[in-house]
Structure formats: C-alpha cells, structure tokens
Amino acid sequence: MLGSGDHVRPPYQEYKNWLDGEDVKRLHRKSADAEAFFRKTGITFNVYGQDEADERLIPFDVVPRVLSAREWRKLSKGIEQRVRAINAFLYDIYHRQEILRAGRVPVELIANNEAFLPQMIGVHPPGGIYTHIIGTDIVRTGDEEFYVLEDNARTPSGVSYMLENRETMLQMFPELFAKIKVQEVSHYPGQLRRSLAACAPPQCTGKPVVAVLTPGIHNSAYFEHSFLADQMGVELVEGHDLKIVDGRVAMRTTEGYTAIDVLYRRIDDDYLDPLNFNPQSMLGVPGIFDVYRAGGITIANAPGTGICDDKALYSYMPDIVEFYTGEKPLLENVPTWRCSEKDELAYVLEHLDELVVKEVHGSGGYGMLVGPAASKKEVAAFRAKLIDNASNYIAQPTLALSTVPIFTKKGLSPRHVDLRPFVLVSPNGISITPGGLTRVAMTEGSLVVNSSQGGGTKDTWVLEE
C-alpha cells in the first residue's frame, strides 16, 4: 500500500481515506463475519492426509489489494502476449517442433519430460486452442516491476475464490463500492461458458453441451468445481457418470445418456483415460482420448498442456515468447538457474542459503527450499537431494516481493503477496478478468502463499479508469 518512503500509493488513496474513518472494532467484527460466511457457504478445502472431517477455510483478509487501471493495462498486455505464445508453443511442439529445430529449446527438455504427451502429437484440438483457461502467477517487486513467477496451463485453480472474495466484500462493505469504482469480475462464469462453447468439437450439432469433470467431493478443490458448474449452469460429472456411447462421451442422466461436447476437466492428464494413460485410474473415462482424437469432444484444457507448467521450461519462456510473437516479452521472467547445467548447479550449490530451489514438476509449494528462511540442517538435507538428482531442480533468487497490508489483531501489518489473473482463450480471442486472485503469506516475512500451506487470499481491485 505504501510506496517508497511512507506516502500512500495513489491507487490506495481513496481506500486509505475510508479506512482512516473506520472503527477498528467494526473491522474486527466484519472479519469474523467473513469467516462465518465462508464456513456457512461451504467454501472450504480438504487437506490431503487430514481427517476427512477436517475441512479448512482459506484465511480471508478484508483489506483489498488495489491496482490502478494503468497498472492493469500494462499487466494484462503482457499476460496476453505470454498466453498467445504458450498456445503457439503447444501447437508447435505437438506438430512440427520448429522451436526445437531452431535450437531455441533443447530437445531433451521436451523428449524426456513426463508432462509431454506423445499421444498428442498430430492431434488438432478443436478451435486450435490448447489452454482454454490459464492462470499466470505474477509477483511485484517495485512500482513498475512485475515478474511472472509461473504459468499454470494445466488446471489453474482459485477462480472461485476470486469471485467469492468479491461477493463477500460487496456484502460486508457495500458503501466502499459506492465510493470507489472497481472493475467487475462477476461476468467470469458466463464468459467461461461462452468461451468453452466456442471450442465445441466438429461432431457437435446444435447448442454445445458443456460439463465440468471433477474427481469428486473428497478432492481438495471440489468446492470450486461445483461452484463453477453451478455458476455456468452446466452439469458437474464424475468419471462414473460418463461412458462412450455411439462414439461420443455421454453422461448418464435420469432419462438416458446425453452426449457432452465440451468437458472442462479438473483432473490431471494421467487420470483422464485408463485405456490411454494410467491404467489404474478410477477417475477418468475409458476411451475418452480416442473420442477426442476423432473430434467427438473438446477437452479443456487439452491433454499435454502441463508441459508449460514445467519449471525447467519456464526458464525458456522469454525465448518462447520472442520466437512465436516476434516481440520482446512485455513481462519479465524471474532469473532462473537450471540445475541440469553443470555451471549453474555449481553456482546454486554455492548460494543455497540465498536462493529458492524448486522441483521442476512440483506444485502447491511442496518440495521447495526457501534458502534464507531455512535452517542449516534443512539446507544440508536439501543439498544432498539436489546433488542426487540435479536436473529435477531449478533455482531462483528470493525477490524483494512487494507487500500489501492485512488486517491483524494488532492492526494493519505488511505481508508478501502474489497475484494469479485468470485468462480465457477461445477462437474469439483472449479475455482476462480484471484482477485475479491475490494470495497472501499470512505469516510475517514468509514468501509461501499456497493455501495448502496456510496461505490466505484477499479481494483484488482494479480501479475503473
């Protein structure tokens, strides 16, 4: 909220004026109300390995994170460019592989990558879209400095929190929204449905039937799956509701089987189809991939997009953006050392206590080392793992992440945040909902924002022009 020195950054000025006139007790009460509201609505997530009765709330902070219209324009332009490049890249590596021929990305990085699906080679996804839904994680390090921390091209989650956070704020502080003009986010579910429908497969006749595929009520993100299906007005299906009928993927209804045209799946590639991928999977639909290849269904996101979430590939993103768009990347990449390369590994080993080291396939903030926050013992243990399997890791400097205030028992206090804007891609274009999900490291000084590790969220405001 504060810029250099102690002045309030301009986008926050109006909020600050309002806040100064507020009674702290009222804010505490509102904070408690918000928690009760989330609990009542069932906006919870299950933590794996915990007692199943233990559904947790993601901590919600009542202080919004505010971006100016100008800041947002800059960000969204950069994200759009990156998303265009990602789709072009995916098309390329599953077809002619020009980028490998040009030597801009090493062949081994693709060939030896588990997230690369050879089954997708030569497949044309309907509408030419691979990543219908993308979440691009952004961090800010200064007034004009934004970095992309990672790309989530597989199945980005969190959009339901973006929407519910805004709903909650509107209920708690209606007067704020009368004073300050904030860009809307509530059109997202409608846009998502339109965007998915626009990618209907060749065999679709009539109005596209869309469905959301979930692993079921015990999945940690089940709330989001049901929320999105509900908000889009489409069916929420599980693997056992589906089977192949007359060459189409069909869902079992009370009146018989109905073909699905577009399936927004929230299960990983590996579980999608036991006949084509992991034969142990109970979550998927046997044969769905064959239907997909024959143009009988659109799977969103397309299988094989997870390669873009790979943290080793991440370090090549600036080259990828340039290769496909012919432009300089508008958003910076965090400098990244690839531990697979000897010189870079040597540097990383020497500077372990300053760096953040991540697994290339990791997610959820697991399996990483935050050097400056780790004990000597932890660093030593990690060093052994790293030497043992170097190509499984990348390292990045700890950025001086910007902070945003949260409301604590003792008043406002700064915390590190990141931002995940949500991007929809269809043949009709790319649309980015203003704002996104701001995740907060709730512990002072911490850099880990993942909800699985106690991170919280807050509403994100993009001001009107």
Add this chain to the structure above:
Amino acid sequence: MLGKTAASLFWMSRYLERVENSARFIEAGFRIALTRSVSASAEWSSVLKSSGVIAAYRKKHNDYESSKVIDFLLRDRDNSSSVLALMKKARDSARTARTALTREVWEATNESWITLNAALAKPVKEQDLPDTLGLIRQQSALVRGATLGTMLRNDGFNFLRLGSFLERADSTARILDVKYYLLLPSVALIGSSVDNVQWETILRSVSAHRSYRWLNGPDISALGVADYLILHKQMPRSLTFCYSKISDNLNYIDQNYGRESRSGTLANEICNDLLSRPIEAIFEYGLHQYISDFIKANNGLAAQIESDFNFQDRIG
C-alpha cells in the same frame, strides 16, 4: 439431470428424514424411561429395532441403560446410522448434488451439519436431551423450509420429495412392525392403562398423539391407532399419506419426461392394493404379515426408482 444427482437428492432427503425420525424415537423412548422405569429396557430395545441398529448395539452393550442407548443413537462412531453419521451422509449427498440445490437449501443443510456436529461433540447430558432433540428437529425443519420455499418444482424437487416420503413410510411401517403385538386384541390387557400408555407412545413416535386426540377425543383404541398410522389420508406420517405424495411426485416426473415409468405403476399398485383395504380387513389378514408385505413393497419401489432413473451405472 444426472442419474447420480437424482440419487444424491433422493438419499439426501432420506438421510435427513431419518435424522428427524431418530430424534422422534429417542424422545418417545426417553419419556417412557423417565415415567415408567420398569418398561424402559423393553422400550429402548424397540427403539433400537425400529431404527434398524439393534444388532450393532448388542455388539457393544449388554444392557439398555438410557444413557448408553441415547449416546449410541445420537453420536456413537460405531453406529453408522447415528444422527451424526446420518447428518454427514446427508451433507455429503448435498455436496454431490450441490448444483441441483438452491443456495438456501445447501446452506441450511451445511449449517445443520455444522450445528449438530457442535451440539453432539460430547455426550449429551440427560438434562440437555430435550433441547438437543429439539435442535435436531429444528434443523430438519430449516432444510425442509428452504426446500419448499426456494426449489424449482422440477425433477430435482420430485426426487427430494420421493426420498422423504419413502423413508417416512418405511419409518412408520417399522414402528408398526416392532409394536404390532401391542395393537393385537389380547385378552388380558384390553383397555388397561398399560395399553393406553403404549399406544400413546406409538403415536408419540410419529408426533401424532395430539392430532389423534383432536380427531378422536380422549379414547385411544388399538384399531384406531393402526388405522391412523396406516390409512389416514391427512396424517402426514401415515402410509397412505406418504404414498399419495410418492404417487404424485412420480407422476410429475413421468409427465415431465413424457413417459410412463415402472415405478409410477408400482406406486399405484401399492395404493390400490395394500392401502385400499379397510383396517378390519388388515387385522383379519394379520397386521404383522401386512406390515411385512408393505415394507417389502416399499423397498421394492425404492429399487425400481433407482433402476428407472439410472441412479447407478448398470453393468453391461
């Protein structure tokens, strides 16, 4: 609508109905335990029988001490049909069918689960039991109110109603199944005060003791009680009332889907056969046999609904 969603709605309301019936059973049993301690054991054992959990109970306990029975019925982890377990199943079903429920119905169900979890976190003391049972019934009423007040009257609503009334019919029939001998004309006890109390308990376990009096005055008779629970058209827990609702809801679904389902036909058959006999004929046929026939027919209908509306994937 997905077959799975229909199944979840159907089961959600069955579980909720069962929660409410459990509270009613406990209330009736507790009253006997308080007022007539000699018959307490027998009463608790019939409560456990009517709830279908007597076998599980006997595995754990050798006697029918009130506090043990109450704890078993309300919250024991070894009882998969405890109020707490049923509420969790109801809420899981509601989560599965979340997209077919209004926000109000979902929130009422979710809040009931949260509330009852808190209320039943520890064993309930005897002096708190009436309040706790009241709370359970109140939660059921909240969900039902939200359902009636906010749900679209489509097939989803019909499946919810089918679940409620099938479960309710089953519950009323089970009470009669366990207590039928009290309603048989036995020489020694006719008209004695023991009978009166027992009959009143039967009425209490379906919350019908007041309405029975309202309609029939102070005199309770075995025939009258059986007639009231089986054939009365207006008593909301009678078999006949439940089946008129079941028939209606199956009819709505059939109209909606533009076809005639076997379950619709089956429900009409039950109405026209079992529920069209005068009470005297039922006694002549044998009350116990009659109730057994009914329970079987009711289960048969539930299975037919499950199959007609693709609740599960049939192999092949």
